[in-house]
Amino acid sequence: MTTMENLELTVEERAANLTPEELVQLVGLVDYDADADPFPVTGWDAIVFVVGNATQTAHYYQSAWGMELVAYSGPENGNRDHKSFVLKSGSIRFVINGAVDPDSELVEHHRKHGDGVSDIALEVPDVDKCIEQARRAGATVLREPQDVTDEHGTVRIGAIATYGDTRHTLVDRSRYTGPYLPGYVAAQSKWVKRDGEPKRLFQALDHIVGNVELGRMDEWVTFYNKVMGFVNMAEFIGDDIATDYSALMSKVVANGNHRVKFPLNEPAVAKKKSQIDEYLEFYRGAGAQHLAVATGDIIASVDALRANGVQFLSTPDSYYQDPELRARIGKVRVPIEELQRRGILVDRDEDGYLLQIFTAPLGDRPTVFFELIERHGSLGFGKGNFKALFEAIEREQDRRGNL
Numbered sequence: 001m002t003t004m005e006n007l008e009l010t011v012e013e014r015a016a017n018l019t020p021e022e023l024v025q026l027v028g029l030v031d032y033d034a035d036a037d038p039f040p041v042t043g044w045d046a047i048v049f050v051v052g053n054a055t056q057t058a059h060y061y062q063s064a065w066g067m068e069l070v071a072y073s074g075p076e077n078g079n080r081d082h083k084s085f086v087l088k089s090g091s092i093r094f095v096i097n098g099a100v101d102p103d104s105e106l107v108e109h110h111r112k113h114g115d116g117v118s119d120i121a122l123e124v125p126d127v128d129k130c131i132e133q134a135r136r137a138g139a140t141v142l143r144e145p146q147d148v149t150d151e152h153g154t155v156r157i158g159a160i161a162t163y164g165d166t167r168h169t170l171v172d173r174s175r176y177t178g179p180y181l182p183g184y185v186a187a188q189s190k191w192v193k194r195d196g197e198p199k200r201l202f203q204a205l206d207h208i209v210g211n212v213e214l215g216r217m218d219e220w221v222t223f224y225n226k227v228m229g230f231v232n233m234a235e236f237i238g239d240d241i242a243t244d245y246s247a248l249m250s251k252v253v254a255n256g257n258h259r260v261k262f263p264l265n266e267p268a269v270a271k272k273k274s275q276i277d278e279y280l281e282f283y284r285g286a287g288a289q290h291l292a293v294a295t296g297d298i299i300a301s302v303d304a305l306r307a308n309g310v311q312f313l314s315t316p317d318s319y320y321q322d323p324e325l326r327a328r329i330g331k332v333r334v335p336i337e338e339l340q341r342r343g344i345l346v347d348r349d350e351d352g353y354l355l356q357i358f359t360a361p362l363g364d365r366p367t368v369f370f371e372l373i374e375r376h377g378s379l380g381f382g383k384g385n386f387k388a389l390f391e392a393i394e395r396e397q398d399r400r401g402n403l
Contacts, residue, residue: 007257010043010123011173013091018203023259026204026294028379032256039133039228041122041255044205045171046086046093046180047291048119050109051363054098057115058085061094062191064308066201071179072187075100079183082106086180086187090203092293095119095180109165115363117288120162120208121169122260130170130228131158137227142167152178160227163212163220163264164286194307201301202293206373207252207261207381211279212286217249217266224253224262233261234381252381263381265289278402282365290358292371298355299334301372302342311360313396315343329353333376352377366400 007020007029023029034040051057061067071086073079081104085096097118099106109118124130127145135141143159153176159169179186212220224230230253249268254261267276279289295301302312319325320340329348332339332355339346344357355374362368 008042008125010045010091012045012088012093013043013204016088016090016203018091022296023204025375025377026296027206027261028258028375030258030379034256037229037256039124039130040126041124041130041228041260043123043259044092045121045123045169045173046095046119047117047205047208048095048097048121048169049115050106050113050118051096051098051115052110054083054085054096057098058087058096059191061087061096062189064305064310065089066193066197066304066308067094069187069189069191071184073184077183077185084184086184089293090200092202092205093180112284113165113287114283114365114367116283116368117166117208117291119159119167119169120288121171124170124172125174127156127158127170127172131160133229134160134227139223139227143169148182150178150182152176152182155181157181162223163210163216164283166210166287197304197307198297198300201304202295202372204294206292206294206371206375207263208291209263209265209289210286211265211276211283211289213280214267216286217251217264220264221251221253224264228255230255230260230262233258234263258379273397273402275397278397279367281402283367288368290369290371292356292373295372295374298344298357298372298374299338299342302344302357305372306342312343313358313360315340315345319345347378347380349378349380351379354378354380360396366397366402 009018009020013023058069062069067087067089069085070088072084074083081101082097082099087094087096097106099110131141131145140161141158142161143157145156145158147154147156155176156172157169159167161167178184210220221232225232232251233254234252250263250265252261252263265276267274280286317340320336326336329346332346332353339355344355346353346355353376357372359370362370
């Protein structure tokens with residue numbers, strides 16, 4: 001049985017000096033029996049993006065989101081195909097890839113999808129065991145397990161396909177001390193933070209939401225159940241997740257201790273086009289819709305992000321003045337007026353409460369956006385905020401002419 005006391009931390013969690021107790025609060029971990037897990041996952045390894053201009057995007061994540069540049073691969077060290085910037089914040093690693101060679105396969109990926117997540121890489125203790133389990137369960141193996149070595153040691157890597165053009169690279173870096181992977185060199189940010197800005201604006205990754213085509217949500221839920229041994233964590237259908245104009249359905253799967261969580265959405269038939277329909281149209285298929293990053297102080301993070309130019313969805317004052325909301329959420333760590341001033345949403349369930357806020361889409365296409373989340377016991381996803389959130393998204397869709 002894995003408990004919080006003997007929880008195995010990822011390489012990045014240890015490097016960020018996070019403790020099991022902090023992770024429990026940040027991302028809502030639970031105990032589970034690791035010995036019975038057919039596809040054990042230690043945690044997130046990296047979120048890999050393909051973008052139109054990696055040089056500028058890497059600067060954006062440093063200057064706006066406070067991330068730290070730690071590694072680089074590009075023409076200067078022998079990579080003639082693309083530039084790749086590795087950024088960190090707490091235990092989260094982003095890898096930003098952009099084509100240098102006009103014939104790079106990244107060019108076609110970006111032409112089709114725009115800026116987006118191509119790979120949700122997971123740290124695992126045994127790549128071979130996971131690949132064999134995936135193969136037995138019918139998954140498509142994209143990369144057979146292999147060792148990649150340089151002067152810093154050896155990384156073992158394999159990969160499987162998931163929804164759309166997204167993949168899960170499986171990484172065992174227990175024998176490696178380099179800055180990221182062989183082929184990368186250590187790099188350092190040139191960006192200097194503003195005085196008074198928090199050291200980190202987010203500490204960990206809470207969950208990643210995948211949008212899939214109509215009628216395929218259950219297929220991908222079954223994939224994660226059968227292939228990766230993930231458990232069903234929550235389900236949102238019907239009035240839970242609908243407005244007067246649009247609707248969607250969502251189910252959440254997670255690995256055993258809930259460190260890796262994947263809400264999976266599909267559109268539902270309604271009067272107008274839902275946010276999922278819009279995403280599928282502009283991303284040209286299934287893909288990762290938003291990343292929820294965990295912070296211990298959402299107030300400070302939102303204030304810093306706004307000062308850095310990040311745009312958030314707006315919430316009407318009526319949300320905060322609703323007597324039913326006030327009665328349901330009870331007392332939280334900051335006055336409701338402070339949340340209202342920043343547009344931060346609040347929800348409570350039987351385990352505790354959470355604070356959350358959502359950005360506008362980060363790129364030119366209305367596809368990928370971010371969520372900031374601060375958990376205080378709650379293991380949920382803000383079910384009580386769904387209607388307010390979707391109405392805010394619909395207002396933005398309407399402004400874009402896509403509702």
